[in-house]
Amino acid sequence: MQTVDRALAVLLSFSTRRTEWGVMELAEEFDLDKSAAQRLLSTLAHRGFLYADPVTRRYRMGPAMWRIAGTWERRGGMALLVEPVLSELADRTSRTASFNLADGSYVRCVAAVDGGNAPMRDHPLVGELYPAHAGAASRAYFAFLSSSQRQALMYHRPLAKFSDLTSQDAHEIEREMLLVAEKGWAYSEGEYDSNTRAISAPVFVLGRPVASLSLGESKRVSLGDIREHVDPLLHTAAKLGALLSTQTPDARPS
Known part of the structure; x- marks a missing residue:
């Protein structure tokens, strides 16, 4: 449950001012070690909740967020x-x-x-x-x-x-x-x-x-x-x- 809560907290941290995360930034903000931050971001990206930019190696909101938001609004x-x-x-x-x-x-x-x-x-x-x-x-x-x-x-x-x-x-x-x-x-x-x-x-x-x-x-x-x-x-x-x-x-x- 702690891992789920941490993943949700990361998703909720995105805003108009915070549009992307780097691994080290996330680790410092959430008091994680680097490997834990990397695993968390990679897992969210694998499921489509985040998108990993192959050039900058930074993470932005992914298409799964759009699908969920669209379904919520349509219903x-x-x-x-x-x-x-x-x-x-x-x-x-x-x-x-x-x-x-x-x-x-x-x-x-x-x-x-x-x-x-x-x-x-x-x-x-x-x-x-x-x-x-x-x-x-x-x-x-x-x-x-x-x-x-x-x-x-x-x-x-x-x-x-x-x-x-x-x-x-x-x-x-x-x-x-x-x-x-x-x-x-x-x-x-x-x-x-x-x-x-x-x-x-x-x-x-x-x-x-x-x-x-x-x-x-x-x-x-x-x-x-x-x-x-x-x-x-x-x-x-x-x-x-x-x-x-x-x-x-x-x-x-x-």
């Missing part, structure tokens, strides 16, 4: 994981709670739960793409990227007009992004869908923004100011971040 694994948390927020606020994953220059709704008797839309939200420049769901994610990342993803392409309230001015959009990053959540009304309003918060995993959590409502229904629910929104976003942060404090052996 609705993310939605099944987050829907109970969304249900709590939807029931508490009587609004529609949705979870939106980053997808290039968009965020994509992967799970949504209606609260009360007033759904946000007359059609399903799951699968919908929200553009970076319009609406709280996307702004709550993109505001927490660096300005250079936003430049690469947003500002070198046409910005579509969805309603009279949709801004196409890159400078105005950037100012709004900075305000959202400062206060920690976003609000929109009619920017993407003229009939809805929403508040959204970023979801961080290991300190990096990966998604947004939104509370939305139809403007045709009066339930009070949706911004009164910012605190439960932020609490639930932090709860989702903890749920998705698979690298727990004791993931690595001491």
Whole structure:
């Protein structure tokens, strides 16, 4: 079991900052001798979880990781994981709670739960793409990227007009992004869908923004100011971040 735990800890150690391991680096990080580190990496590579670069002799994530992740997503694994948390927020606020994953220059709704008797839309939200420049769901994610990342993803392409309230001015959009990053959540009304309003918060995993959590409502229904629910929104976003942060404090052996 110790060997299994160590192998899983190695796989969980990969991130956007740590994309590969050398044998000596791994040995030092996990307090292993060189031969044990070599056997561990070689075994994971043999099973396809890692790829051994024949030139650099360093190890990167392998195709087995992609197969497992693809199977999990195709079977609705993310939605099944987050829907109970969304249900709590939807029931508490009587609004529609949705979870939106980053997808290039968009965020994509992967799970949504209606609260009360007033759904946000007359059609399903799951699968919908929200553009970076319009609406709280996307702004709550993109505001927490660096300005250079936003430049690469947003500002070198046409910005579509969805309603009279949709801004196409890159400078105005950037100012709004900075305000959202400062206060920690976003609000929109009619920017993407003229009939809805929403508040959204970023979801961080290991300190990096990966998604947004939104509370939305139809403007045709009066339930009070949706911004009164910012605190439960932020609490639930932090709860989702903890749920998705698979690298727990004791993931690595001491």
